[in-house]
Amino acid sequence: MxxxxxxxxxxxxxxxxxxxxxxxxxxxxxxxxxxxxxxxxxxxxxxxxxxxxxxxxxxxxxxxxxxxxxxxxxxxxxxxxxxxxxxxxxxxxxxxxxxxxxxxxxxxxxxxxDGTFLVSREPIEDFEWDDLKGSTFLGQRAGGMPQMVGEYVLKQNGIDPHEDLEELIQNIDFGNIPSAFASGTGDFVQLFEPQATQFEEDGLGYIIDSFGTQSGNxxxxxxxxxxxxxxxxxxxxxxxxxxxxxxxxxxxxxxxxxxxxxxxxxxxxxxxxxxxxxxxxxxxxxxxxxxxxxxxxxxxxxxxxxxxxxxxxxxxxxxxxxxxxxxxxxxxx
Missing domain, CATH: 3.40.190.10 (Periplasmic binding protein-like II)
Structure with missing residues (x-):
């Protein structure tokens, strides 16, 4: 634990x-x-x-x-x-x-x-959480609150993070997650602001949902x-x-x-x-x-x-x- x-x-x-x-x-x-x-x-x-x-x-x-x-x-x-x-x-x-x-x-x-957002590498019209199945997901560090909420939200939306994803990456330090995604790691990433908005500004990713609205208060x-x-x-x-x-x-x-x-x-x-x-x-x-x-x-x-x-x-x-x-x-x- x-x-x-x-x-x-x-x-x-x-x-x-x-x-x-x-x-x-x-x-x-x-x-x-x-x-x-x-x-x-x-x-x-x-x-x-x-x-x-x-x-x-x-x-x-x-x-x-x-x-x-x-x-x-x-x-x-x-x-x-x-x-x-x-x-x-x-x-x-x-x-x-x-x-x-x-x-x-x-x-x-x-x-x-929660303060994180789900960001995709490519734009997705009419996003559904099932779109994550079979993908590589770059999540937050295992054991931290962002990771716990992230997995909770995935499960609430019918996604088993350890079974339905092709790969769940949780071994990258918090500060290095944005650069890892920017360099090509992962199809989806869980990001805090302002990185999420900055990625949209730079054309590096697209905010498609919010873990904050999904998890509740x-x-x-x-x-x-x-x-x-x-x-x-x-x-x-x-x-x-x-x-x-x-x-x-x-x-x-x-x-x-x-x-x-x-x-x-x-x-x-x-x-x-x-x-x-x-x-x-x-x-x-x-x-x-x-x-x-x-x-x-x-x-x-x-x-x-x-x-x-x-x-x-x-x-x-x-x-x-x-x-x-x-x-x-x-x-x-």
Whole structure:
């Protein structure tokens, strides 16, 4: 079973506690160290909260670090190298299943669908999922959330990924998947944005369906903190959540081009036009959560998907790892 290398993570967390601590500046602005699992337009509301000053309005100085991968992100959080992590909710389940003394608690949701798209090498009119049968499919890394959702969606559409495909490729690192497809590997590929839209722009592929719309609502990317941090810094977490909710509302209300301009500095290698297209696509399919509250039904769908993939170590109750008090309080203000 693919689970985060938690023995190492928990050991690092014990050592790291001696070296890191949250702090406040002299002007009473509270510093929050935020680790994001990757840099993605999928997280647009987060960058809006930063660029539009919503964190500052709450008296927070948020230091953003990209930690590139779920394992690294959770190691950073558990070792006190970050106060808050933006990462897939499944990682909190992996940590809890290893009987962590200070588990990671999910307190605010940012994205509520899978963020990948099905891209074909050739244009396909009237696409049906049966078109994948007998093809070479370039999927995401085995054991990760994109791969679990990808296989779940294939099965929901009558495709056995290990029987109906000529070849299922899952051994290519996340960062190398787009270049592998561009160089000729695979008939179909599962891609995040902006690569999917950029491939269409460059004539390298064609977006034919969305894993996000196919999979339903799940807590795909959430903010979490160690239980001890939540207990000791409840007011700070409330302020953080309030800033995120302001950004969530702003992203829903503003035109896509305005949102694109607001986050463009975080994506210097992507054209403003592509950013705008990606924002509009994610928003139209409901990928951006409109509130920070992680829904109970979505929590159990996540575990159903993990179980289907053989990656669920144990079922964890909603109440155990999801804090609803903070987002509910913010939403009712």
């Amino acid at each position: 693919k689970v985060i290398k938690l023995a190492s993570i928990l050991l690092i967390s014990l050592l790291g506690a001696f070296f890191f601590s949250a702090c406040s500046t002299d002007d009473d602005t509270t510093e929050v160290r935020l680790a994001e699992v990757t840099r993605s337009i999928f997280y647009a509301p987060q960058y809006v909260a930063l660029s539009q000053g919503f964190f500052e309005e709450e008296g927070l100085d948020v230091e953003l670090t990209t930690t590139w991968g779920g394992d690294t992100t959770m190691t950073t959080l558990l070792s006190d190298g970050a106060d808050v992590a933006l990462v897939g909710a499944e990682t909190s389940i992996y940590v809890y299943a290893q009987e962590a003394n200070d588990p990671a608690i999910n307190f605010a949701q940012l994205t509520q669908t 799940i807590p795909y990317t959430v903010y979490m903190a160690k239980e001890s941090y939540l207990n000791d810094n409840e007011e700070t977490v409330e302020k953080f959540t309030r800033a995120i909710q302001k950004a969530q509302v702003w992203v829903q209300e503003q035109p896509a081009d305005v949102v694109a301009e607001a986050i463009a500095d975080y994506f210097e290698d992507t054209s403003l036009e592509v950013i705008e297209q990606v924002v509009e696509r994610y928003r139209d399919q409901g990928s951006y959560a409109e509130t920070p509250l992680l829904q109970e039904e979505a929590w159990y769908l996540l575990q159903e998907i993990m179980n289907e993939a053989g990656e669920l170590p144990q079922e964890i109750s909603y109440e155990e790892l999801v804090n609803t008090d903070i987002p509910t309080k913010i939403m009712n203000e």
